[in-house]
Amino acid sequence: MTDKTDRAERLRAFLARHGWGDARRAPLAGDASFRRYERLERDGTRAVLMDAPPPQEDVRPFVALARHLRALGFAAPEVLAENPELGALILEDFGDATFTRVLAGKAAEERALYELATDVLIGLHRIAPARAVPEGLESYNHKRLLDEAMLLFDWYCPAVMGRRASVVAQREFVMAWLGTAFMGLSDLPSTLVLRDFHVDNLVVRETGKGIARCGLLDFQDALEGPRAYDLMSLLEDARRDVSLELANAMTERYLAAFPDMNRARFTGDFAILAAQRHAKVIGIFTRLLARDGKPDYLVHIPRVWRLLERRLDHPALAGVRDWLALYLPPESRTVPSRALAGKGMPR
DSSP states (O other), rough: HHHHHHHHHHHHHHHHTTOOOOOOOOEEOOOOSSSSEEEEEEETEEEEEEETTTTTTSHHHHHHHHHHHHTOOOBBBOEEEEETTEEEEEEEOOSSSSSHHHHHOOOHHHHHHHHHHHHHHHHHHHOOOOOHSOTTTBBOOOHHHHHHHHHIIIIIHHHHHHHHOOOHHHHHHHHHIIIGGGGOOOOOOOOOEEEOOOOEEEEEEEEEGGGGGEEOOTTTTTTTEEEEHHHHOOOOEEEEEEEHHHHHHHHHHHHHHHSSSSSHHHHHHHHHHHHHHHHHHHHHHHHHTTOOOOOOGGGHHHHHHHHHHHHHTTTTGGHHHHHHHHHHHHGGGGOGGGGGSSOOOOO
């Protein structure tokens, strides 16, 4: 029996043990991880199977954070059954009305949906950090931010240059972030950072009022960190163009909810974190191509480069701007070749 067949049998046993053995199963859209999802339907009742095989995935953070968010009053899916060793969960089904799908069919609802998402963050950030952040949650510190930014250096640079950059270039890249960019981050109070807060991971729920109408799907990688991060993730979306007018309006909506907060510090954090995230995402999309053989994300790289370049005028990002001008000038900021699919990191 193959590992794949054995896993399928164990998943069937898990479903049967929790009363879903005879459910009709239909695949749902996956994501950039190793997780798979299926819709379960039985006697007019629906649920979602999360298939997250270890050791690549660990469902325990999702379970803990889902319960934490629900306790705070936010609409995370209820965990109906779990088997962490197997890497399987049965979850409440929020339906198919992701913000992305709603926007594709009803563009007129764009502002209302972004207001709802912004209000979720306002609600979360009004909660004292000691209560909002689960005990023991790791921090989005400078080292972690750097490790993510390094994905640009480690994956994108060799993909477009055909070789790894020099040790000198690596040292200068590290210093551009650690020695300059991240030193510009403020000391505003930290909060729970969901990290992938954007329209693909938000659902319009048929039930619930106020911010409970917004279902949260992807939060297992949450950390304690800067409060500007999730708003930036929403408004500088790697997969969708957001107009400056809308982005500015939502930023003003957020800031109006916190009149005592230092606006300059918040917007500075926003710019620095945006540059870091865009560098990370360019690296991730390249890694998905080269390591995992998933080229579909390449289409977004030009957008992410535009977003990154737009942020380089912030004073704290001068070192990053200079590094890019030297080692990745504009003519080098291309889309990696699909021929790299599954071939790993160029040497």
